[in-house]
Amino acid sequence: MPAIVRHILVKTREQAEQLKAQLANGADFAKLAKQHSTCNSAKKGGELGEVKKGQLVKPIDSVVFSKAEKVVHGPIKSQFGFHLVEIKFRF
Numbered sequence: 797m798p799a800i801v802r803h804i805l806v807k808t809r810e811q812a813e814q815l816k817a818q819l820a821n822g823a824d825f826a827k828l829a830k831q832h833s834t835c836n837s838a839k840k841g842g843e844l845g846e847v848k849k850g851q852l853v854k855p856i857d858s859v860v861f862s863k864a865e866k867v868v869h870g871p872i873k874s875q876f877g878f879h880l881v882e883i884k885f886r887f
Contacts, residue, residue, distance in 0.1 A: 800884040802842040805835040812871035812878040
């Protein structure tokens with residue numbers, strides 16, 4: 797079952813937690829991704845597009861295919877840093 801996903805990748809847990817707090821207070825996900833994410837997807841507001849199980853690094857993959865949609869999950873640690881992940885929807 798594919799999912800549409802976007803994320804923000806930063807170097808530290810502290811920065812991820814600060815961004816998550818901003819999101820909880822109504823900040824725009826795409827805007828924060830463009831300003832702070834170190835992933836190439838930042839240019840697209842953090843959009844990863846359609847992903848299938850097994851395409852993402854394991855810690856992110858397990859969240860995308862087991863957690864609730866339309867919720868910001870994280871910080872999630874991977875070898876690249878700390879991620880905030882939103883599953884827009886699964887189909």
